[in-house]
Amino acid sequence: MQIPKRIASAVINALKGGVVPRVGLGYIAVGRTDEINALLHDVSVAEEGGAFFRFIVGSYGSGKSFLLQTMRQHVMDRGFAAADADLSPERRLCGTKGQGLACYRELMRSLSVKTKPDGGALSLILEKWIDSVRTEVVSDGLDPDSTEFDGTVKRRIYEKINALQDMVHGFDFSAVINAYYRGFRDGNDELRNNAERWLRGEYSIKAEAKQDLGVNVIISDDNWYDYIKLMSSFLVNAGYKGLVIMIDELVNIMKIPNAVSRQNNYEKMLMMYNDVMQGKASRLGIIMGSTPQCMEDPRRGIFSYDALKSRLERGRFATDDTFDMLAPIIRLNPLTYEELTVLAEKLTEVHAVLYDYEPKITDEDRISFIKAEFGRVGASTNITPRELIRDYIELMNIALQHPEKTFSELLGGDEFVVRDEPSDGGDGFEDFLI
Numbered sequence: 001m002q003i004p005k006r007i008a009s010a011v012i013n014a015l016k017g018g019v020v021p022r023v024g025l026g027y028i029a030v031g032r033t034d035e036i037n038a039l040l041h042d043v044s045v046a047e048e049g050g051a052f053f054r055f056i057v058g059s060y061g062s063g064k065s066f067l068l069q070t071m072r073q074h075v076m077d078r079g080f081a082a083a084d085a086d087l088s089p090e091r092r093l094c095g096t097k098g099q100g101l102a103c104y105r106e107l108m109r110s111l112s113v114k115t116k117p118d119g120g121a122l123s124l125i126l127e128k129w130i131d132s133v134r135t136e137v138v139s140d141g142l143d144p145d146s147t148e149f150d151g152t153v154k155r156r157i158y159e160k161i162n163a164l165q166d167m168v169h170g171f172d173f174s175a176v177i178n179a180y181y182r183g184f185r186d187g188n189d190e191l192r193n194n195a196e197r198w199l200r201g202e203y204s205i206k207a208e209a210k211q212d213l214g215v216n217v218i219i220s221d222d223n224w225y226d227y228i229k230l231m232s233s234f235l236v237n238a239g240y241k242g243l244v245i246m247i248d249e250l251v252n253i254m255k256i257p258n259a260v261s262r263q264n265n266y267e268k269m270l271m272m273y274n275d276v277m278q279g280k281a282s283r284l285g286i287i288m289g290s291t292p293q294c295m296e297d298p299r300r301g302i303f304s305y306d307a308l309k310s311r312l313e314r315g316r317f318a319t320d321d322t323f324d325m326l327a328p329i330i331r332l333n334p335l336t337y338e339e340l341t342v343l344a345e346k347l348t349e350v351h352a353v354l355y356d357y358e359p360k361i362t363d364e365d366r367i368s369f370i371k372a373e374f375g376r377v378g379a380s381t382n383i384t385p386r387e388l389i390r391d392y393i394e395l396m397n398i399a400l401q402h403p404e405k406t407f408s409e410l411l412g413g414d415e416f417v418v419r420d421e422p423s424d425g426g427d428g429f430e431d432f433l434i
Helices: 005-016 033-047 063-078 097-109 121-140 149-162 171-185 188-199 207-214 224-237 261-275 292-296 308-311 337-355 363-372 385-401 408-409 429-433
Strands: 051-057 081-086 243-246 284-290 329-331
Touching: 005 284, 005 337, 005 385, 033 063, 033 284, 033 329, 033 408, 051 063, 051 261, 051 292, 063 081, 063 284, 063 337, 063 408, 081 385, 097 363, 097 385, 121 149, 121 188, 121 329, 121 363, 171 188, 171 207, 188 207, 188 385, 224 243, 224 261, 261 284, 284 292, 337 363, 337 385, 363 385, 363 408, 385 408
Parallel strands: 051 284, 051 329, 081 243, 243 284
Antiparallel strands: none
């Protein structure tokens, strides 16, 4: 495997810590082909001017965050901008203490494009947009050194900005974009920085925004989703295909103790869902990650809000074996034993690159490890890829530090008792081993 040691380190350290790495996912990705293809179909619809809204539902450690990060890379490769945020007690879809605005700020902080995949791409996008307008004017035959050049660029920018003014809050958004251009043109870094601050949602007082930028509104808990749509349209103007946002850890909404606040968040979710599904948004994708309990709990979960339940619950004909990948909810099935073996093989190669050694773990060793993991009581239904990856990395670390021991000897410890048969009496290992 040809992988830079820096990326190998990021992958191994993140996975050992139980989190999804932000880089290097392509080196270890296995399975989820059906899910990715379904989401990429949605992305194709957004490329044509449509929009989509999907929920990824899986238990803790099942790989939903990994799938979200994989899609993040896919959409950037397709020319979209991507932004992601994890909900928390401080970040929600809406709130009375700025929690909704905090979610927007996190999305803008993580805004990424292919040439800047680690977040913080807003400045790059704005500068690329201005450069693209200047290039258009040059391609029309106007010399950059001519006296008419700046005036022509200014008019072209006004024409592009005016297209946004028909959208909700579009006038003020356009005014801020125009302020950024003036700062760029005049070398006024303070004006440019103020415009970026406003676009990132960092103004908390309207009077301050009025003084700095001449606009009477600021991005807030109530209106941040409108600015997500405006940002999507602006990105198209700047040469990108659109915007895909990914919001994970919806379980933090279910954990809100106040029933009214919880319902307000579900109402905001419903508004966003309706807006996208009714075609009121363009070039925008929204993917949210949830656990089964958060989705289906009748008292506190998403299905406790009847308007969402009636839109999202599974129909009469779908089953666990014949599920609908085109439905709003994609439920993650466990990875197969074959996929887990391939995953272990890839992790072995990444680990070997990181620590500069020749891997001696064989396919038979990896199969024995997976059989040992699933041989534990209850593992056939409860074990997740996160736990398996953590244990396997730990086992590789121990094997590296104790070269005198064989892999079989390490598996013989208390934590890795290999059973003749899985605890449920029929987990399919015999077929897998054959």
